[in-house]
Every structure is written in structure tokens, then in C-alpha cells.
Amino acid sequence: MDWAARLDKQIKDYLPDLRCLREEPMAKHTSFRVGGPARRMAFPDRGEQLVLLLSMARDCGARPLVIGNGTNLLAPDEGVDRLVIGTGGLSRLEPGEEPGSLVADAGVSLARLADFACKQGLTGLEFAHGIPGTVGGGVCMNAGAYGGELKQVITGVSALFPEEGVKRLTGEQMAFGYRRSFLTDEPEAVVLHAEFHLSPGEPEAIRETMGDLMARRKASQPLEWPSAGSTFKRPEGHFAGTLIDQCGLKGRTVGGAQVSEKHGGFVINRGGATCADIRELIRQVQEIVWEKTGVRLEPEVRFVD
Ligand SMILES: Cc1cc2nc3c(=O)[nH]c(=O)nc-3n(C[C@H](O)[C@H](O)[C@H](O)COP(=O)(O)OP(=O)(O)OC[C@H]3O[C@@H](n4cnc5c(N)ncnc54)[C@H](O)[C@@H]3O)c2cc1C
Structure with a gap:
């Protein structure tokens, strides 16, 4: 039995509710609209499912690839002999314990995160509104635009490491740099959720800034x-x-x-x-x-x- 058959069996036994597709075209999951089939592609809808799936994948000898919105990816025409995991189902987004803080799961889009912050009267994420990725992809890439970068507003990241399990990294430990982070050198680590700290702001002014930045994007891109x-x-x-x-x-x-x-x-x-x-x-x-x-x-x- 190869890894995919072993994994199918484990999913059937232990994660029967998990949506897992065979030979799913990567072109459907990348913004370039390019890429051949992923041998398996799974869509967990909660963190525990993702954690269990990753541990099963390791047991089966699969090579997982966790993706967000696929907006920074180029997938090969011949496809990938891997378990691709889409994080879109990991969608919790709520205020954190501290005033001005927010907690977002990896699959939350940056647009939704910025909108939510605006509605809460919190400023600092306007720059992220037009970036078409997710929190998970954005954290890995330290996404940024128009002078803003996620590193300016992230206070913590929970990530799953293959050997050590789930760890919380502070913004400092994330070692953010230009379009990179600590996780760039840890390609097997998976972002589960991130915490953000923002400042009080006027929703109307925040909305206006997001609109202005989107107009600049549309004019130049x-x-x-x-x-x-x-x-x-x-x-x-x-x-x-x-x-x-x-x-x-x-x-x-x-x-x-x-x-x-x-x-x-x-x-x-x-x-x-x-x-x-x-x-x-x-x-x-x-x-x-x-x-x-x-x-x-x-x-x-x-x-x-
Ligand atoms: C039209 C357009 C405009 C863009 N503008 C900007 C911009 O202004 N600024 C900018 O920074 N980027 C921009 N991007 C690029 C892209 O949106 C960002 O890099 C974004 O952060 C990628 O997020 P994603 O969820 O799509 O990640 P993906 O493309 O899905 O993945 C990117 C990388 O992150 C990894 N990854 C994703 N999720 C996780 C996770 N949960 N755990 C571990 N690893 C993970 C993937 O394995 C991959 O290595 C733009 C893209 C497009 C198409």
C-alpha cells in the first residue's frame, strides 16, 4: 500500500467527517490558476482535525503541504504527490482577552480580519485589507503593503511543529523580515492561529483608508x-x-x-x-x-x- 491508500484508510477509520478529495487540480486552489492534481487534498474544519490529520500523514509517509488561499504559490503542471491541506475551514475570528487584541485562525482571510478590526474600532490592519491571502499564509510571508507589515501588529503565533507539538511564539520569536519569518526555515511547521494587537480608531476613517488603498491597487495592478x-x-x-x-x-x-x-x-x-x-x-x-x-x-x- 502506498501513502495515499494508507491515509485513505486512516481517514475512513478516524476522521470520517473530513472532506478529502483525490487528484484535485491545484489550478482550482491557486490564484495563478495553474497546477496539476494534488494526489490528495483535505479540508479540515477545526484545529483538532488538522492536528490529527498531520499526525496521520506522518504515520503514512505522506508529505503534507498546508496552503491558505494559494495566492503566492506556483504549482507544477504534472501535479504533486503530496497531501495538500486547505485551511479555509479554520475560520474562528474573535476579540482577544486584552483590550485591542484579536485572535484569528489560520484560514481567516486578511480581508475579513481587516474588516472585523474596522468594525471593532481598531486601526492597524488597513494595509492588509487588499492582500488576498489568509492569516496562515500572511504570517509565514510577513505579508505587507503600503508601509504596513503583519509584523507590526502580531503579538503571538500558535504553530504546530512535527517534533515539539503546538508552541506559542511571540512576535519577537517569529523573527519577521522582508517577506519572511522564523517559519520560512521551518517549512513543516503549521500556523494554527495568530494574535494581533491594534490601537483604537474611528471605523469611518479606517474604512476610508481601506477604500483608498484598494483604489490605488486597482489603478496600478x-x-x-x-x-x-x-x-x-x-x-x-x-x-x-x-x-x-x-x-x-x-x-x-x-x-x-x-x-x-x-x-x-x-x-x-x-x-x-x-x-x-x-x-x-x-x-x-x-x-x-x-x-x-x-x-x-x-x-x-x-x-x-
Ligand atoms: C493580486 C495579488 C496581490 C497581492 N498583493 C500582495 C501585497 O500587497 N503584499 C503581500 O505581502 N503579498 C501580496 N500578494 C501575495 C499573497 O497574497 C501573500 O503572500 C499572502 O500572504 C499569501 O497568503 P495565502 O494564504 O494565499 O498563502 P499561500 O499562497 O496559500 O501560501 C504561501 C506560503 O505560506 C504557507 N502557508 C500557508 N498557510 C499556512 C499555514 N497555516 N501554516 C504554515 N504554512 C502556511 C504555504 O505552504 C506557502 O509556503 C498578492 C497576491 C495577489 C494574487
Whole structure:
């Protein structure tokens, strides 16, 4: 019996309510709309189910991949021989014990989190409203925009580690950096929930700021096409999009993948793009920008293997 058959049996015996799909296309779960089938994809709807599933996966020899909204992922065309776990069902969001604090499960979208904070009269998460990821993905990536970063508002993260079990890490222990965190070096750790500390604010003013930031996004980003947001990290002292534009790469196309005409920092799927198209376009952009400017562009988007 291979890992998938062993896991099917364990799920049937111990987690009969768990929704688990076979050969589920990753294209349905990534914002690039690209990627072949995941051997198994499961959708736990509470933390205990996720914890048990991960322990069963380990016993069965499966290689789990926990994803949020798949908005920073590029999955291979041939699919993944892995157990992909979607966190969308982990959706608890409530005020914390301290005044000004909130607790959110990994699967809560950043948009919902920011809306909730606004309704509670709490400011500090306006920047996150337009980022299409979840708390789990956002924590791992230290998502940020328009001068804000999650590291500014996170006070604690509960994560499950394969050997040590569930641990609470303080904001400091999370060692947040530019689009990275302590968990970047711990790819097997799984974020269960996070705590945020915010300041009192006027809901109307918060709503207005979120609206302004969304308008700026719509004006500058190709939101009408599938993508994974900024394809490259911001290189020290430069902007990836400006360098790409200066190198004449806007509109460059490989198969269905294109460097957006609207924003050079975005590779978009113009229809029918494969993972191979996108990776080749990324490679070409890196090579040309390096040759012409001497700057190395590092992908922000994560490649699933
Ligand atoms: C149109 C568009 C605009 C964007 N704008 C921004 C922006 O302004 N700023 C910005 O920072 N990003 C932006 N992004 C990128 C993306 O939304 C962020 O990186 C976001 O934080 C990813 O969240 P996710 O839930 O989609 O994570 P995924 O893409 O699902 O996963 C990202 C990584 O986190 C891991 N992960 C996810 N959940 C968990 C978990 N619970 N436990 C452990 N690991 C986990 C995954 O394994 C993967 O390695 C944009 C993307 C798009 C498509």
C-alpha cells in the first residue's frame, strides 16, 4: 500500500467527517490558476482535525503541504504527490482577552480580519485589507503593503511543529523580515492561529483608508488577470517592476504567461498558461535584468515541489 491508500484508510477509520478529495487540480486552489492534481487534498474544519490529520500523514509517509488561499504559490503542471491541506475551514475570528487584541485562525482571510478590526474600532490592519491571502499564509510571508507589515501588529503565533507539538511564539520569536519569518526555515511547521494587537480608531476613517488603498491597487495592478501578486521580491535599493520596465520587458510573453503591461512586477496568466510557461518567463526576466542592470531578482512567489 502506498501513502495515499494508507491515509485513505486512516481517514475512513478516524476522521470520517473530513472532506478529502483525490487528484484535485491545484489550478482550482491557486490564484495563478495553474497546477496539476494534488494526489490528495483535505479540508479540515477545526484545529483538532488538522492536528490529527498531520499526525496521520506522518504515520503514512505522506508529505503534507498546508496552503491558505494559494495566492503566492506556483504549482507544477504534472501535479504533486503530496497531501495538500486547505485551511479555509479554520475560520474562528474573535476579540482577544486584552483590550485591542484579536485572535484569528489560520484560514481567516486578511480581508475579513481587516474588516472585523474596522468594525471593532481598531486601526492597524488597513494595509492588509487588499492582500488576498489568509492569516496562515500572511504570517509565514510577513505579508505587507503600503508601509504596513503583519509584523507590526502580531503579538503571538500558535504553530504546530512535527517534533515539539503546538508552541506559542511571540512576535519577537517569529523573527519577521522582508517577506519572511522564523517559519520560512521551518517549512513543516503549521500556523494554527495568530494574535494581533491594534490601537483604537474611528471605523469611518479606517474604512476610508481601506477604500483608498484598494483604489490605488486597482489603478496600478493587473487585478483582472490571474497572478500571484508581485512575482519578485523588492531588491535592495530598487523596485522590481521599474527595473523590468527599464529593461523593456513589459508585455514579454511565454505561452500563456506574460509580464503585465500595467505593472512590470506582475507575471500574469493571460489564459492557458502552464507552470512551465511562468517559470520560463521568470527565468528570462531574471537573466535579462541581471545582464542589463546587474541586479538579481529573487522570486517572491513560492514554487511547490
Ligand atoms: C493580486 C495579488 C496581490 C497581492 N498583493 C500582495 C501585497 O500587497 N503584499 C503581500 O505581502 N503579498 C501580496 N500578494 C501575495 C499573497 O497574497 C501573500 O503572500 C499572502 O500572504 C499569501 O497568503 P495565502 O494564504 O494565499 O498563502 P499561500 O499562497 O496559500 O501560501 C504561501 C506560503 O505560506 C504557507 N502557508 C500557508 N498557510 C499556512 C499555514 N497555516 N501554516 C504554515 N504554512 C502556511 C504555504 O505552504 C506557502 O509556503 C498578492 C497576491 C495577489 C494574487
